[in-house]
Amino acid sequence: MSAPDTRGYFGDFGGRYVPEVLIAALDELERAMMAAFADPAFWAEYHEVLRDFVGRPSPIYRCERYAADVSSVPLVMKREDTNHTGAHKINNTVGQALLARRMGKRRLLAETGAGQHGVATATVGAKLGLPVDVYMGVRDIERQALNVDVMRLLGAQVHAVASGTQTLKDATNEAFRVWAQRVEDTFYVIGSVVGAHPYPFMVREFQKVIGIEARRQTLERYGRLPSDVIACVGGGSNAMGIFSGFVDDRDVKFWGVEAGGKGVDGDEHAASLRAGSIGVLHGSRSYLLQSAEGQVRETHSISAGLDYPGVGPEHAFFKESGRATYVDITDAQAVEAFHAFARCEGILPALESAHAIGFARELAAQRGADDLILVNLSGRGDKDIGRC
Amino acid sequence: MLEDAFERARGEKRMAFIPYVMAGDPDLETTEAILLALSDAGADVIELGVPYSDPLADGPTIAAAGQRALRSATHLREVLALASRCRERCPPIVLFTYYNPVYQFGVERFAREAAAAGVAGAIVPDVALDESAELRAALQAQGLTMPLLVAPSTPHPRAARIVDAATGFVYVVSRLGVTGTGNAPDFAPLRRQLASLRELTDKPLAVGFGLSSPQDVRNLGMLADGVVVGSALIDAYAGARAQEAATRVRQFVAPLIAACFLVSP
Numbered sequence: 001m002s003a004p005d006t007r008g009y010f011g012d013f014g015g016r017y018v019p020e021v022l023i024a025a026l027d028e029l030e031r032a033m034m035a036a037f038a039d040p041a042f043w044a045e046y047h048e049v050l051r052d053f054v055g056r057p058s059p060i061y062r063c064e065r066y067a068a069d070v071s072s073v074p075l076v077m078k079r080e081d082t083n084h085t086g087a088h089k090i091n092n093t094v095g096q097a098l099l100a101r102r103m104g105k106r107r108l109l110a111e112t113g114a115g116q117h118g119v120a121t122a123t124v125g126a127k128l129g130l131p132v133d134v135y136m137g138v139r140d141i142e143r144q145a146l147n148v149d150v151m152r153l154l155g156a157q158v159h160a161v162a163s164g165t166q167t168l169k170d171a172t173n174e175a176f177r178v179w180a181q182r183v184e185d186t187f188y189v190i191g192s193v194v195g196a197h198p199y200p201f202m203v204r205e206f207q208k209v210i211g212i213e214a215r216r217q218t219l220e221r222y223g224r225l226p227s228d229v230i231a232c233v234g235g236g237s238n239a240m241g242i243f244s245g246f247v248d249d250r251d252v253k254f255w256g257v258e259a260g261g262k263g264v265d266g267d268e269h270a271a272s273l274r275a276g277s278i279g280v281l282h283g284s285r286s287y288l289l290q291s292a293e294g295q296v297r298e299t300h301s302i303s304a305g306l307d308y309p310g311v312g313p314e315h316a317f318f319k320e321s322g323r324a325t326y327v328d329i330t331d332a333q334a335v336e337a338f339h340a341f342a343r344c345e346g347i348l349p350a351l352e353s354a355h356a357i358g359f360a361r362e363l364a365a366q367r368g369a370d371d372l373i374l375v376n377l378s379g380r381g382d383k384d385i386g387r388c
Numbered sequence: 389m390l391e392d393a394f395e396r397a398r399g400e401k402r403m404a405f406i407p408y409v410m411a412g413d414p415d416l417e418t419t420e421a422i423l424l425a426l427s428d429a430g431a432d433v434i435e436l437g438v439p440y441s442d443p444l445a446d447g448p449t450i451a452a453a454g455q456r457a458l459r460s461a462t463h464l465r466e467v468l469a470l471a472s473r474c475r476e477r478c479p480p481i482v483l484f485t486y487y488n489p490v491y492q493f494g495v496e497r498f499a500r501e502a503a504a505a506g507v508a509g510a511i512v513p514d515v516a517l518d519e520s521a522e523l524r525a526a527l528q529a530q531g532l533t534m535p536l537l538v539a540p541s542t543p544h545p546r547a548a549r550i551v552d553a554a555t556g557f558v559y560v561v562s563r564l565g566v567t568g569t570g571n572a573p574d575f576a577p578l579r580r581q582l583a584s585l586r587e588l589t590d591k592p593l594a595v596g597f598g599l600s601s602p603q604d605v606r607n608l609g610m611l612a613d614g615v616v617v618g619s620a621l622i623d624a625y626a627g628a629r630a631q632e633a634a635t636r637v638r639q640f641v642a643p644l645i646a647a648c649f650l651v652s653p
């Protein structure tokens with residue numbers, strides 16, 4: 001399994017572009033993370049919480065009807081929607097919150113877009129007795145109101161971020177600023193494989209459980225590995241989580257599905273890898289959507305969880321090295337997949353996951369019975385009811 | 389250029405006064421008027437902010453100033469042109485810019501064009517020591533300085549490496565957090581940090597973040613070589629344009645500059 005280099009780079013991507021005030025905290029985090037990763041007792045507790053509290057392992061499920069009209073390929077879902085709180089996000093927050101407690105930190109801080117990461121952080125904070133502050137853009141608060149209520153019920157403080165685009169990008173800016181003020185006693189729980197080193201690596205390691213389980217389950221059930229693994233990509237954590245279980249299986253193709261919004265030829269999308277360029281945002285060098293002058297652009301996606309101008313540095317590395325291929329699915333295609341999947345399979349997918357599901361149908365048409373498509377169903381769609 | 393400015397202040401037994409202004413807030417004409425007013429008032433060095441969409445190290449005042457400047461279409465190229473126009477009439481200008489605009493402009497090209505514009509150096513708050521080598525080398529090759537920041541959270545051995553690598557001056561961040569006037573620094577630990585940095589280096593030490601009043605300036609005593617005032621200055625001219633903004637700036641900085649004299653002149 002590939003780790004970034006000592007400066008936190010995956011190839012040319014990653015690093016640590018943050019103000020000096022945060023460097024000592026990142027060093028402290030990196031040391032504590034390495035010690036925890038080397039400690040079997042840490043992993044034992046992590047897996048125990050995932051089993052008893054989150055409900056892992058999550059099942060895999062072979063779709064009966066969704067793409068049966070276009071292909072005989074087995075189409076298999078990794079059911080992260082069955083996790084407690086309804087998405088993959090909690091795998092990561094369990095890991096980070098346990099690490100925070102081990103470091104003696106007294107508060108948790110998180111940014112959130114769709115609210116899934118905020119809910120997952122609030123949940124783990126409640127469980128461990130750590131107060132949680134969540135920063136969320138005003139626009140996201142409006143479009144994901146249900147999750148805001150849930151966070152508050154769990155005892156978290158939800159802070160509305162009214163600056164800039166009022167979405168995940170600016171919520172993340174604000175979380176960094178608040179962290180800079182409270183570095184001494186606060187643990188910043190980042191929600192995706194983004195941010196300054198060691199976050200992209202750490203979040204991947206906490207999401208890797210998805211891929212490790214899925215690999216074992218596919219082998220057990222079907223006696224073979226998938227030909228293709230598909231996941232939606234916002235910051236890229238559910239994708240990196242499932243990919244990393246198969247990274248050494250060179251014949252397994254990886255497909256990252258970005259938010260095509262109203263079309264990647266225009267300005268209203270969030271497809272950083274498909275349509276962006278290399279730059280620095282939120283502490284690392286990666287692909288991002290920006291102007292020629294290096295101003296980060298406003299993005300658009302019907303799904304709040306994908307509405308982000310950056311992407312994790314390891315995805316940029318996978319793109320450059322050709323290990324993964326990045327495609328996009330538009331708002332309209334995602335909504336269509338959302339409805340079709342609900343009716344064909346009896347599962348409401350999150351709008352984010354509906355992007356992966358939409359692309360899976362396209363890919364299925366090019367695959368046959370000997371292949372096997374594995375899709376990360378990253379979350380459930382209750383939060384999106386009434387929005388599409 | 390920078391060294392001379394600090395040298396002169398030191399010779400006059402005072403701290404150098406380093407105002408921060410956001411270029412293009414609300415338009416470049418206003419910024420030019422402000423720069424000239426600051427020069428007349430006796431600023432020793434000027435930090436000129438380059439607008440950026442995602443200023444992680446800045447509090448609400450400077451972030452909002454940057455948004456206003458972006459609305460007037462001010463980007464790195466326009467800021468360099470402004471610096472060039474003002475070079476004969478201003479004290480040394482140090483750009484304060486986040487990394488991404490520089491990266492898109494091209495690091496080498498940035499250093500070249502900044503030198504051509506007569507700029508003295510660049511402070512890049514999201515490029516700490518660890519990522520600074522390439523940019524520092526490019527700037528140095530053009531004779532430009534790159535002050536680095538030291539924060540209250542910086543461990544001592546790291547601070548030693550930072551002051552070694554910093555050129556022009558060392559930017560001492562007065563407190564945890566971001567720029568802004570919300571909470572004043574806690575001066576006792578700040579003075580201790582300045583004293584310990586003083587033992588490490590003869591390079592000028594300039595203190596910034598959260599300084600807004602003459603009393604804040606006096607609280608630094610003899611321990612710093614310069615004081616940076618940003619958010620409070622921007623608040624002082626917010627809403628005004630051109631000459632009116634310049635007048636407000638003159639009124640605002642006069643007592644701050646007076647407070648920089650360790651011995652009353």
Ligand SMILES: Cc1ncc(COP(=O)(O)O)c(C=O)c1O
Nearest residue numbers: 116192234235236237238305379
């Ligand atoms: C269900 C779901 N899937 C995917 C994402 C996108 O995040 P990532 O790309 O980090 O997996 C989110 C983000 O909120 C989400 O809630």
